[in-house]
Amino acid sequence: MKIKEIISSGLLELYATGLASEQEKQQVKLWAAQYPEVANELTQIENSLEAYSKSYAIQPDSAVKEKLFLKIKETAIAPVISINSTADNGYVPKKSTSISYWKITAAALLLLLIGSVVLNISLFNTNNNNSSLLASTNQQLQSIADKNKEMEQDMLVVQSKYSMPVFLNGLEAAPDAAAKIFWMKNTGEVFIDATNLPITPKGKNYQLWAFVDGKPVDAGIITSKTGDTYRIQKMKTFGKVEAFAVSLEEVKDIPNTSPQGPVLVMGKM
């Protein structure tokens, strides 16, 4: 068949409209591959049909496109890349868009992970800070509770119906000094409130003396008067006592058996 005959046969039109039989299709393909004029004619026919169809277009609802792209994005996770066919067509395939989706997803996940780690560290630190804050608060509370307990005990001493206060007044060496003794009539226990004794100089401490049968007997070292801390301190017990005195003594491993330093305060029962 000559080219003109092919073109005027009407077979190209049947091919373009999809009406050609299988045999006719093969024939048209061969001609189109063999003769550029035939291929060109076929393209013209197809273009005119494309324009014709477009002139009768019925635009679908816009939701169709949205749904379509949702489905496409779903399937983009598992792309079908046919290397053969792309090679056949002479195209160099770029990296699949879905791969960049993976990259984006991976990057996003990494960012989330980093964010999570940072958050965790920050929360961990905050938690640590809170824990130590709580611990120190608890410590404070405990020390207040302890103090409170001590105060209560002190109050018990003062308030006890058996406690007998003895006022020790300042002597020549320290006229302004004073101390208070609480002696328990029922048990003979001795407590001292050393609030009004002067602060001890370094290397010295106070020693309490109880006068029994006219002689001073060691009643214990006053430890409650170091710095300006204060509480009522329990001393040695005496069943029978005439007077109390406090002297300022050198700090020693073994306390004196009689006052060596100046006696600051004294009071009789």
Add this chain to the structure above:
Amino acid sequence: MLGEEIKYSEEELVSRLLQKDQQAFSYLYDNYAGALNAVIYRIVEEKELAEDILQEAFIKIWNNFTSYDKSKGRLFTWMVNITKNLSIDTVRSKGYKKQKKILGDENFVINLQDSNIGAERFDTIGLNKQVNNLKPEYKIIINMAYSSGFTQDEISKQLDLPLGTVKTRMRAAILELRKHIQNT
């Protein structure tokens, strides 16, 4: 519409679609969805069903794009064939004999003549008048063949034409169409 400024040549479009370029696919859809939808509508005559098939057809086009062979013809021809086959399969699987019913309908030819639904929405192309000026006998044969998926045999029976005349009538119709388009 976003991306409407972009114009791809057919070769570029094909290349991009092979690379699964979604922007190119969006362009493809914007350019051809209406025309393909009209093809489907003429076969199924139900708006919602047509749109379901349209969506399915585009998914097929997207997923099987590597099977498009440009040496066998234009992209649009390939897409119309996919769409037409899908529509016909759907109609058959649905079990409704719409095609046969239409064939038995004496108003069938008139239906086809009037089937320029949506044409007014494509005024920008400036083609409607030219296409509308096409002789009715030409319009009918193109509509039947190109849009409705009849066989040569069915067309010859329906239009009461000898089988051999179908292709000469078709050639005449398309030649006239081409003339109209060139005059645009």
